[in-house]
Amino acid sequence: MMELQPSLPTTVHPDCVEFVRVVEELLLLRLHEAGQSRESVPFATREDSWGPRKWHRTELEDMVYSSYKRMRQGHITRPPRRAVVMEIADYFQCSLPERNRLLLAAHTFPVELYLTGPDLERVLGVAIETAQALPMPAMIINRDWRIHYFNTSLLHLYDLSPEQIAQLPASSVNLLQLLFDPTLPLYPNLMTNRESWEQMASQTIYGFKAANLLSIYEPWYQEVLNRLLLLPEFASHWQQIFPRKSVEEASISPTGITLETSVPRLGDPSRSLSLRPLLISTGYFHYTFPQIIGFLPISLEDQAIFEEIGLPYLTPTSGGQVVP
Structure with missing residues (x-):
């Protein structure tokens, strides 16, 4: 100031x-x-x-x-x-x-500032250890939706090497950029099913806006937004999502979101895989960033594809107790 x-x-x-x-x-x-x-x-x-x-x-x-x-x-x-x-x-x-x-x-408590520098690196270390142990494809994102880590399973799913990811410009390794940028390697696979892509795009924009309601005048926010607005279709989707409204009013149902994607390792574009995103926080009752996004196979057919290409997945077990 x-x-x-x-x-x-x-x-x-x-x-x-x-x-x-x-x-x-x-x-x-x-x-x-x-x-x-x-x-x-x-x-x-x-x-x-x-x-x-x-x-x-x-x-x-x-x-x-x-x-x-x-x-x-x-x-x-x-x-x-x-x-x-x-x-x-x-x-x-x-x-x-x-x-x-x-x-x-005004003698009231301030807004918690976002993690940066050594503090962010320390929490990222814990998140990476968790993502490495998860039996599922997973990535780690920060509040600006920058992707800080792809675990081995996610790289394997899309037949990508760590060297290929390292060669991407840092500004492009962003979850929204991956969804809207046709020059990036994951985009053709995510566009297999247009309806699935629309759901993922809308929910991801909603999440970005909702998580950053207090950041819209921060330089980093403006920089990310201005870059994304140059991408095909992004502006029209961005203008349709209103974070102050309920998810239902935005025609988005988080529990019903699925990701349908093609799998390069199958060598057959007609076969696709349906995944359910799972959001994981590494804090104890502290739902802040960075966060892990895991992807679970939805059906037995999807589990079979995981087995076919050599990916681990969580196996349901019987028993337990529902608490009324």
């Missing part, structure tokens, strides 16, 4: 001073940014359901927080509740650091 020193009225209650200071800084910053040329503003900041802003206090009060004027006058003695602060952050199109400044100034 730019170094801004807004003048604050002396009437603000001491418990609200820091919150008002951050709000005033954001108003000044957004007003300054609005003076820049439209071409210099990232895609995601131009596309906004709130519509255009004028970035002044009256607009903030009318659109989000009607008590802000009374807070500046000293009639409000505590910052707003967390849900209101989150709405104010949405109005300001806050990055995560800016959002957390608002939250901390």
